Amino acid sequence: MPHQGPAAEGLRESTTDGSAPRGSARNISWFLVRLAIASGLLAYLVKSGVIDWRALSRPFTAWPIALAAIALVLVDVSFNALRLSWLFRPHGLNLSWAKSFQVTMVSFFFTQFLPGATGGDLARLFYVAKDYKGLRSEIVTVSLLDRAIGMFSLLVMPLLFAPAFFRLIAEKPALRALLVMSAVLAAIILAGFLACLFYQSPMERLGRAILGFLPWKDWPGQVIRTIASYRHNLGTVLSAFIISLVANSLLLVVMVLAVYVLNPAGLDLRMCLIVPLGFIANCLPFTPGGLGVGETAFNSLFTVAGLQGGAEALVCWRVWTALVRLLGLVFYLQGIERVFGHAVGGSSEPAPTVRS
Numbered sequence: 001m002p003h004q005g006p007a008a009e010g011l012r013e014s015t016t017d018g019s020a021p022r023g024s025a026r027n028i029s030w031f032l033v034r035l036a037i038a039s040g041l042l043a044y045l046v047k048s049g050v051i052d053w054r055a056l057s058r059p060f061t062a063w064p065i066a067l068a069a070i071a072l073v074l075v076d077v078s079f080n081a082l083r084l085s086w087l088f089r090p091h092g093l094n095l096s097w098a099k100s101f102q103v104t105m106v107s108f109f110f111t112q113f114l115p116g117a118t119g120g121d122l123a124r125l126f127y128v129a130k131d132y133k134g135l136r137s138e139i140v141t142v143s144l145l146d147r148a149i150g151m152f153s154l155l156v157m158p159l160l161f162a163p164a165f166f167r168l169i170a171e172k173p174a175l176r177a178l179l180v181m182s183a184v185l186a187a188i189i190l191a192g193f194l195a196c197l198f199y200q201s202p203m204e205r206l207g208r209a210i211l212g213f214l215p216w217k218d219w220p221g222q223v224i225r226t227i228a229s230y231r232h233n234l235g236t237v238l239s240a241f242i243i244s245l246v247a248n249s250l251l252l253v254v255m256v257l258a259v260y261v262l263n264p265a266g267l268d269l270r271m272c273l274i275v276p277l278g279f280i281a282n283c284l285p286f287t288p289g290g291l292g293v294g295e296t297a298f299n300s301l302f303t304v305a306g307l308q309g310g311a312e313a314l315v316c317w318r319v320w321t322a323l324v325r326l327l328g329l330v331f332y333l334q335g336i337e338r339v340f341g342h343a344v345g346g347s348s349e350p351a352p353t354v355r356s
Helices: 006-014 019-047 053-061 063-091 097-113 119-129 133-171 173-198 200-211 218-232 234-262 271-282 293-304 310-325 327-334
Strands: none
Touching (some): 063 097, 063 133, 063 218, 063 234, 063 310, 097 119, 097 310, 097 327, 119 133, 133 173, 133 234, 133 271, 173 200, 173 218, 173 271, 173 293, 218 234, 234 271, 234 310, 293 310, 310 327
């Protein structure tokens, strides 16, 4: 049987559900709106001279540095795949690194090139949950926890570098505000995780009280129980966080290489603080892949810090990462037939080892 990915699956479902075509039309319309916003922002940056397109041939002519940057992006993807594989193990789900790498590459491709703010996440959930209907709540929860750990590590990165740039932060109110925002968001993620971990019963009651009227009222409790099970595997969560910091640091290095290619004189240690803040802005789902929004944010942040070339460097960074993400198309076309590596007792669904 030929491979059928998320797009084919959605097409098949649309033949039986009349709402699917309308939903697809809305997604495409929203994508076009976001793409128009991105195009407008990029056009403004080019017209104002912030981005010089003639300089953007350098990422290709400086091919040794380009190869090094592409290799670092591949290592970053490998670390993200390893993190997801680790997080599934406490639940008795054997996700091999190879399969996790394929799924991660496909999700990265969808995030970069296809419509929708969450296309990559939905593609990943499709592949990891399609053969395990009885465990979908656990699988979805672990996948979302994986994303939350990645975002938490990104929010923490500028806070780790902040003490080294105390004077710069004291002089720039905008930087202080961004660091406070990062700290607040990181604290919210951490507090939510700890509450589920050590106050499981109150959190379940709170979930039922707030969401009990919804058709999927049992899901909040299942999500909380799944997260609570990690109190027996805190080492796994800590390892996932550390590897996320390493992965995000590699992307920081790629950004430094982009600055070096475009403007060697522009290298500065202040980028250790500025670049993670720019990456946080680039995660905002206002445009496809943060296109335009990220460039505007990097230009503003570099200017505030007394640096130059932030927008151009991010475009260079995008080119290198896009070349890597195109590999996800290869995995998508060849198909990912079965993600988890074993079944317990001959069943098609492994038995989870979720403890309360």
